[in-house]
Amino acid sequence: MLEIKNVYKTFNKGTINEKKALQNLNLTLNDGDFVTVIGGNGAGKSTMLNMIAGVYPVDSGMITINGTDVTGMKEHIRAQFLGRVFQDPMMGTAADMWIEENMALAGRRGQKRGLRWAITHKEREEFKEKLKELELGLENRLSTKVGLLSGGQRQALTLLMATMKRPDLLLLDEHTAALDPKTAAKVLELTDKLIEEEGLTALMITHNMRDAIHYGNRLIMMNEGQIILDVSGEEKKKLTVEDLLAAFSRLSGSEFANDRALLSK
């Protein structure tokens, strides 16, 4: 499904701010894998997701999605394979556009955009159906500007948009981190439900170790631009937060340092 081979990425090379974000990163995802990603500050989690999405190029290495080499592919072309939800609820939607306009944009991911009408009647009905499932009352607000929605509503909408046109791979970059605990839990439940129902392959970064254990069928831990732990199946189900912290200090030789993770343990 997804294959990351020997990927390196260094930011600000040759300056005092040099940061080796990814160092010989290797990862293979199977179809239907729902992988949670944890790691300390600056471990390279977000960089990994951004590399997959093509936000910036890799220094070396190769990334393939479903057998297609996407290493040098531009971000907007790669988008045909990917659904993305960002940490910042503002980032995944166009604030000045209506809910239905945003959804119509997402519905044409990876397709040519010509001079046909942007939203059809049939689509509008579909949008209503999908929004109804969110149980946020958005189905009656199709022509509301997305900028007027709360962070949780926007994240739920972004999630819907990211999965509307079935993505080969869903990338979730701490997408509940900016929400209050109750809303975060709801969005996370929704995420799990969508992935389960559609049988999606997904990579989800989280700072919450309990969530990382509870959700998904596989868990990876990153440190200094590499994957230091990769657990799946039965072994993952038996994990505890204490196990993870112990594994971290054993594998990295240091204490687990992630401000948010420590707060939400």
Place this chain on the structure above:
Amino acid sequence: MIGFLNALPGAAAQGIIWGIMAIGVYITYKILDIADLTVDGSFGTGGATLVMCMTSGMGMPLSLLMAFLAGCAAGFITGILHTKFGIPAILAGILTQLGLYSVNLRILGGANLTLSDRKYKLLVNLKNIYPSLVVCVIFTVIIIGILYWFFGTEMGHSLRATGCNASMARANGINTSRNQIIAIILSNGIVALSGALLSQWQGFADVNMGRGAIVIGLAAVIIGEVIFGKIFHNFALRLTGVVCGGIVYYAVITFVLRLGLNANDLKLLSAVVVAVFLAVPYWKKAWSENRSKAVREVK
């Protein structure tokens, strides 16, 4: 006062012509969220191209088309400078505008070129104010109609998304660089068309005719928004508001000139007015934030 009222229809016609230009500015400034200064050059390019084409024997429709295309070409250059050369949008516009000054001189073959209303059948002219007004309104309706349709299409939506949230647009497979180029092309084509109308209105094209056009365009956009923003939500109506903003702007200019303002001081006045209008929303926001902070502290 009578003199002012008599001057109003002429001011309205001129206001609509500048209002059409402001529609072009609206596309870059409001939809794409960049300030494109190319317009100061491409407005003159439109005027110069039309006069040059007409005086060399082309018909009116073809001359208008050439003026539009010349503006598009100018926009294309700015778009390329911005997206492919990595030059910030404002600077890219300034560069094109500067270069266009020479281009416009070349097109005109001098500093200005007359377009006699006795020799050519012109669409708009200050000697025929009322027919000109009708033509201006027809042009406006057609342009707004086309834009309303265009921004309702898939491509139009993707342009709006590009201006609103480029990361989101790219994540949804939209080529944001290409869209920026398309929007800047479209904007400058409309600006040039408006220049082509103004050169007919005044009966000549002048190399300086576009100087300060961006400020007038911004003035029209902002006035349109301030006066009509609360009532006009629909996209076509908002564009109409922009054109109305142009009319209001010209009515005010005519009024202050009647009051005895030196015409040479006009540009300074325009700049001050636009600066204030741009600042007001910012001040408002800063004021309300300060207030809510104060309220929190009291609590």
